[in-house]
Amino acid sequence: MNLLDRTVTFTxxxxxxxxxxSTAETVDAAAAVGALGWLDRDAVRAALAATLCKRPLYRPAFDTLFDLYFPPRIGDGVSLEDPQADESGNGAPGEDPATEPGELTPEDxxxxxxxxxxxxxxxxRDGDDESLRSLARRAVxxxxxxPGSSGRSWFLYRALRAMSAETLTADLLTILLGDEERGGLAxxxxxxxxxxxxRSFEEMVAAEVRRRMAExxxxxxxxxTAVRPLDDQVEFLRASQRDLVELRRQVYPLARRLATRLTARRHLGRDGRLDFRRTVRASLAxxxxxxxxKHRPRKPHKPELVVLCDVSGSVSSFAHFTLLLTHxxxxxFTKVRAFAFIESTDEVTRFLRGVDVxxxxxxxxxxANLVYYDGHSDYGRAxxxxxxxxxxxxxPRTSLLILGDARNNYRATSATVLRQLCAQARHSYWLNPExxxxxxxxxxxxxxxxxLVDEMVECRNVDQLQQFVERLLPS
Structure with a gap:
């Protein structure tokens, strides 16, 4: 496969x-690399990123795939960029030749x-990235x-455990601080x-393991398996603690983007219905x-919003993020009120004001008073x-928004009561994270x-939630 074919496969x-x-962006990427040449791998990475990555959100996945499709080395360490590497696989002068682990005793x-x-x-200590990359390669x-059933298997955990980089912190602090007093800003x-x-070294080790596994x-x-889902594609119900931290970071930027789009829509559609009398009068000239x-002035409608949210353990991460975005x-909105429930319901609007995330x-x-009997979800009673x-x-001005997976533990649904609430509201929506x-x-x-509701919407990640909120916001 030549480099052009590899670029197309990469896209x-x-x-x-x-x-x-898009196809046009693929053409732009090929043209950019053609202008720069393939001798400088970092320049190739930058050119492809500039032409193919529209948002910073995409960069981690881009870098992971770039390292897989355009690896800096092959096998046990032969550089693809170094013209001095010989055909025997020994790399450039000064590079330690690879040693098969099976040839070494435990003492070795x-x-x-x-x-x-x-x-x-x-x-x-020195922050030497090139040395760290070499160490990552040799450690892996x-x-x-x-040995595996076919060829060789590669394990990230083994390499990280052998190096135990985190246990060097105390020694490094002693070296970096010297005689300075401990506990301060330094x-x-x-x-x-x-x-x-x-963390950078561990990422280098992970990248080297992926490279060897790909070969x-x-x-x-x-x-x-190498590429993590994009942050706006991470499912709320499967989010790890790290994912939740990143989701929290997205709340206010997402809100700003949605508000900006809303403002643009209002400016584009600021004219109201046709004013026939004024139009005829103007036509006399x-x-x-x-x-x-001539048009009547447009009166933007700002509805009231009531959020009824399941905060039981199975959907707590979804509820957390959605309440933050609502806030x-x-x-x-003219007015926002939030209510949480598990078996019972309590208003939680007070917890959203000036809240620490x-x-x-x-x-x-x-x-909040949310539990009545055993702490398991009871939608009917709530x-x-x-x-x-x-x-x-x-x-009549309220948009009723219900958040939850509707898993009711085989209890009564109170469908009649919910039907009456939906009839009272201007709109009623249900966001389901399943x-x-x-x-x-x-x-x-x-x-x-x-x-019973106007619409039940699948809402498993930030991308789907954003699409829904854009529809919900007044235009």
Missing amino acids: AALRRAGIPV LETLRRALRDELRDAL NAFGSA ERAARQTIADRI ERGIEAIER TGGVPVET ALREQ GDMMARISRE IEVFAERYSDAVG PRAYWGSGDSASEIYAE
Whole structure:
């Protein structure tokens, strides 16, 4: 496969990872690389990123796939860029030849491990990226492989455990701080620097493991697991703690983007309905020909919003993010009221005002009256409590938004009560974080509730949530 074919294959991989790449952008990428040439790998990476990545969100996936499709080395360390590398696979002069782990005794491996850790400490101290890359390659070759049923298997955990970079922090602090007093700003800065360098080294090790696995099994087999879902494609119900931190970061930028789009829509459609009388009067100046039409002033409608949200453990991450986004968009509505439920319902609007993102859900769980009997979701009782205590919250200007997976533990649905609430509201929507294929299965009451609201919407990630909010916001 020549480099042009590899570029086309690479852009196809980007599309499979969820990064939108058009045919025109593929042509632009090929032209940019053609102008720069292929001798400088970093320049090629920058050129492809500039032409193919429209948003910073796409860059992590882009870099992972670039390293798979355009690796800097092959095999045990032969550089694709170094013209001095010989055909025997020994790399450039000064590069240590690869050593098969099976040829070393346990004592030799321990000696090698200690030597590599000493080099790692020095490289982390100096922030020498080139040395860190070389150490990552040698560590994976020595400790990250094991014989498999066909060829060799590669393991990230083995290489990281052998190097134990995080255990070097104390030594590095002593070296970097010297006789300076501990506990101050200098130590915090040094700790952050060390942590960043260790994380960078671990990413280099992970990239080297992926490269070796791709050579053994094929790129296509590895790319499916190597590339994490884009942040706006991460499913709420499967989000890890790291994913949740990133989702929280997206709340206010997402709200700003939505508000900007809303403002643009209003400017484009600021003219109201045709004012026939003023149009006829204006046409008298042009001999009765209505050259310019006149319109009534447009009165933007800002609805009230009532959010009824399941915050039980199974959907807490979804509820957390959605409540935060609702709070961030509150200026787009006349009034916003939020209610949470598990078995019972309580108003939680007070927890959204000037809220600290980290403890909002903790305060709701601790202070709101949400549990009645056993702490398992009871949509029927929650709906009845809401209708009994807060029925005045839903009126003819209200958009009622219900958030939850509708898994009711085979309890009563209170469908009649919800039907009355939906009839009182201007609009009623239900956002369900489960895949549509799961609706109605097991203890899910989705099919029953879907018939009562105006629309039940699949909302598994930020992208789907953004599409829905754009529809919900007044235009």
